[in-house]
Every structure is written in structure tokens, then in C-alpha cells.
Amino acid sequence: MKVLVLTGAGISAESGIPTFRGDDGLWEGHPIEDVATPDGFRRNPRLVQEFYNARRRALLDAAIAPNPAHVALAEFERQHDDDFLLVTQNIDDLHQRAGSRKVIAMHGELLKARCEQTGDLFDWREDLDCQTPHPHRPELIGTLRPHVVWFGEMPFGLEEIDSFARRADLFLAIGTSAVVYPAAGIVQSTGPDCRRVEINLGDTPQSDRFDETIRGKASTEVPKFLE
Numbered sequence: 001m002k003v004l005v006l007t008g009a010g011i012s013a014e015s016g017i018p019t020f021r022g023d024d025g026l027w028e029g030h031p032i033e034d035v036a037t038p039d040g041f042r043r044n045p046r047l048v049q050e051f052y053n054a055r056r057r058a059l060l061d062a063a064i065a066p067n068p069a070h071v072a073l074a075e076f077e078r079q080h081d082d083d084f085l086l087v088t089q090n091i092d093d094l095h096q097r098a099g100s101r102k103v104i105a106m107h108g109e110l111l112k113a114r115c116e117q118t119g120d121l122f123d124w125r126e127d128l129d130c131q132t133p134h135p136h137r138p139e140l141i142g143t144l145r146p147h148v149v150w151f152g153e154m155p156f157g158l159e160e161i162d163s164f165a166r167r168a169d170l171f172l173a174i175g176t177s178a179v180v181y182p183a184a185g186i187v188q189s190t191g192p193d194c195r196r197v198e199i200n201l202g203d204t205p206q207s208d209r210f211d212e213t214i215r216g217k218a219s220t221e222v223p224k225f226l227e
């Protein structure tokens with residue numbers, strides 16, 4: 001059985017990482033176009049770097065850890081191996097910390113930095129700013145940015161995701177508001193015989209496309225569903 005899982009911010013909410021939209025969401029107080037677009041970064045790189053520095057520091061806080069939903073998915077992967085793909089929109093590393101191995105982080109990874117000039121990728125746990133030098137090319141200053149996907153940029157792994165979705169027997173979407181494309185459209189790439197299940201606190205604009213909608217918290221509903 002081929003199983004495709006898509007996760008969003010809701011799966012990490014109970015680990016203490018705020019979601020984007022809704023009350024107390026990350027976008028509250030941050031116009032999206034200022035902090036999550038290439039234009040916003042060009043206009044005010046300091047603001048954008050600080051937004052991601054704060055999130056990186058929060059992610060590295062000792063209190064942040066995978067919750068039972070992340071753990072259940074990692075355990076499920078161990079049992080299903082080759083026929084399992086986990087696609088996350090999250091830039092945190094909680095799936096990896098829980099033990100998931102085959103993960104496509106389609107919107108990038110907060111603990112990586114990328115050089116805008118060379119494309120070099122680095123594991124990164126420090127703050128970034130306009131004076132940060134490239135680790136191997138000290139003449140390049142301020143060229144590093146968070147390795148994340150902003151609006152208007154191309155998400156990662158789309159071909160592999162689409163190809164897997166077309167062959168999937170089970171598609172499970174967990175904790176995503178289903179408003180950001182192309183992630184929100186993955187459900188439409190699944191075939192007619194695929195069983196589509198959505199786990200979320202509430203309805204989303206894509207709920208009608210699912211065969212089952214499970215309403216509740218990811219940390220309780222995901223382990224229950226996968227057991």
C-alpha cells in the first residue's frame with residue numbers, strides 16, 4: 001500500500017510552534033508580503049532575517065520537541081518503508097527529530113542557509129544578518145538567506161510529490177489550512193481509487209475532496225488513525 005502524507009503547521013502546533021493563520025498565528029502583526037516574499041526581502045532584509053532568526057532561536061529552544069503525531073508517523077514509516085512518503089510544508093525539523101527518514105520539506109528548512117549568489121547550502125543554527133560572511137568565501141558578505149520558500153518561489157520536490165500522489169493508495173493531509181498552492185492541490189493529483197483522509201481541527205477549502213474528515217488534534221488523532 002502506497003501512503004502519502006502531507007503535513008502543515010497544525011501538526012507542530014502542540015509542540016509549541018505557532019501556526020501561520022488564525023488567532024495568535026505567526027502572520028499576526030507581520031504582513032505576509034513583508035516577510036515571506038522575495039520583494040519583502042529585497043526591501044528590508046534586516047526585518048526578514050530577524051523574523052527568521054527569532055523563529056530559528058525558538059525552534060532550538062530545549063522545550064520544543066516532536067509530539068505523538070510526529071512520532072506516530074515515524075513509526076509508521078518504519079513499518080512501511082519503501083511505500084511511504086512524507087511531505088511537509090513545515091520548515092521545522094520535528095519530523096526528522098522524531099525519526100522520519102523520507103521527508104520532502106517542500107517549503108524548505110529553517111536550519112539551513114543558502115547563498116543567493118552561489119546556491120551553496122549550509123546547516124545553520126546561528127542568526128543571519130546583512131554582515132554574515134559566506135563560510136568558504138569570506139569576500140561574499142550578506143549573501144546568505146534562510147533556505148525557505150517564499151510566495152512566488154518554486155517549492156522543492158514537486159515532481160516526486162506529484163508522481164507519488166498519482167500512485168498513492170492512501171493520502172493523509174494533517175494540520176494544513178489548504179490555502180497555499182501547490183500543496184493544497186496535491187489532493188487533486190491522487191487517483192480515483194486513493195483513499196483521502198484529512199485530519200484537522202476544522203474544515204478547510206479542500207475538505208470536500210476528501211473521503212473522510214477527522215476533526216481533532218493531530219497529537220491524538222494521528223496515532224489513533226495509524227495504529
Ligand code: BJW
Nearest residue numbers: 008009010019020021089151152175176177180181201218
Ligand atoms: C491543527 C492543530 C492541531 C491547528 N491539530 N490541526 C491563486 C491561486 C492559486 C495559487 C496562487 C494564487 N495566487 C498566488 C498563488 C501561488 C501562491 C499561493 O498559493 N498563494 C495563495 C495564498 C493564494 N503559492 C506560491 O507562491 C508557491 N509557489 C508557487 O506557486 O510557485 C509557482 C511558480 C511558478 C512560476 C515561477 C515561480 C513559481 C510558494 C508558496 C510558499 C509558501 N511559503 C510559506 C512560508 C514558508 C517559510 C516560512 O515558514 O516562513 O509556507 S507561507 C506559509 O503557508 C508556509 C506554510 O507552509 C504554508 C501553509 O500553511 P499551513 O501549514 O497550512 O498552516 P496554517 O497556519 O495556514 O494552517 C494550520 C492548520 O492547522 C489550520 O487549518 C488549523 O485548523 C490546523 N490546526 N492546530 C490539527 N493541534
